[in-house]
Amino acid sequence: MIDLHLKKLRARDAVSAEEEAALRAAVSETRTFRADQLIVKQRVTTNDCVLLLSGISGCFKDLRSGERQITKLQIGGDFLDLHGLTLKPLDHNIIALTPCTVAVFPHAALHALTEAHGHLTRLLWFQTNLDGAVQREWEVSLGRRTALQRLAHLFCEMQARMELVGLGDAKGYAFPLTQAEIAECTGLTPVHVNRTLKELRERGLVEVRSGRVDIADLPALRAAGEFDPAYLYLDKCPV
Amino acid sequence: MIDLHLKKLRARDAVSAEEEAALRAAVSETRTFRADQLIVKQRVTTNDCVLLLSGISGCFKDLRSGERQITKLQIGGDFLDLHGLTLKPLDHNIIALTPCTVAVFPHAALHALTEAHGHLTRLLWFQTNLDGAVQREWEVSLGRRTALQRLAHLFCEMQARMELVGLGDAKGYAFPLTQAEIAECTGLTPVHVNRTLKELRERGLVEVRSGRVDIADLPALRAAGEFDPAYLYLDKCPV
DNA sequence: CGTGCCCTTGAGTACAATCAACGTTCGTGG
């Protein structure tokens, strides 16, 4: 059930059979969510963490104007609110952008895990730090990159993350977000996303339609978005 | 020496005398840095974490264009690269924006700490998660807020963080960053920062000059920046 | 065969960037 997550972990460090068993045993149940349903609500204290098994979700914050900023996208194998283990209640919402299934880890089980398994705790900690690295890169996009670079970079990031857990390859991946949602990720308006996607298409870099990202030229797309996957720590980095 | 840090920790949760002693014992040395000197270099593996004792530092990433984006500001009491305990080497630089002094914690000492002290480990983990919360808020600013809101929000955030560790109060705090550096934090140009600071001044909200932020009207400044301190977790939140 | 959602395109606008010049402050050295 949490195989995608183990794949993600083992890409970075060894996970012993004992640690794997402890992780699997910490799951209490699974839940499903419809698209646009809130998975975790801001300001509400919960007693468990959830791990995404399938679908795409996103963290976002609302503004008074009614706009919202998506601060991170999450795919199968990603913990959605592992940071909620120490940050209760959460400072943001998490929403299912497509139909989602999640595995539930009671805080008590994770808590016990941190008392008993030093290395596994660091592995979990690593993942929240990795989330921070991704957020830093989003800050760079939002602060300094052009619209074309932001979109190119986003599609490259998702490509690398999807490929790591086997949900995509160098040619593309499923990505059923609307242009309005892509706009909320990149700090643009839906109209400008539309025009920029057109330009990416016309430049022969990437096509985004009918729920898929089809990458025509990955090296060129990476160059266009100044994408360097180092911040994703895709290689072994024992904790 | 690490008193500011303990003040920061104890604002959120109890720290036992034993935990305090363990933390103090983990410090190997102190170092000083001149303004504009790199404290931690991107892509270079280090064997220790550093805690800022005095001064202001920032995390940043370079772009090919020569611009850079500062992704986080750090003040006395903040760990600069605690996430580097699991993320080696780092994906970003850390630079002293003013003269800085830091305390050095060898990874081995922190590593041992995580094996022996479950609660203290979660306290450290909490801090990296808190960094993530701050970064999320910066993403919102960079993605969706106007120039005026971004600056107002930044000054409010620093006010709250400074006050927590006794480096400022509701009236203001020392903030010797250049307008160019503020621009690198907020995704603006130095010229536009200058104009917007002028507007903040003329609106009677805040004055930024000669290395200080003088807040004329904190509630109004918070309203202007849509600042809600909840994301800083300033109150008790036991981990 | 509507209806609603999403995508697409056009026209006009605005916020912030860019380019350029000038002012201020402060440290240094003649």
Place this chain on the structure above:
DNA sequence: CCACGAACGTTGATTGTACTCAAGGGCACG
């Protein structure tokens, strides 16, 4: 004590990227 230079701050004029407003088109679903 004052001249000089460098760094930083301020202001004006102009440009441009992305936003806003608006309308039309494609497609899926009931």
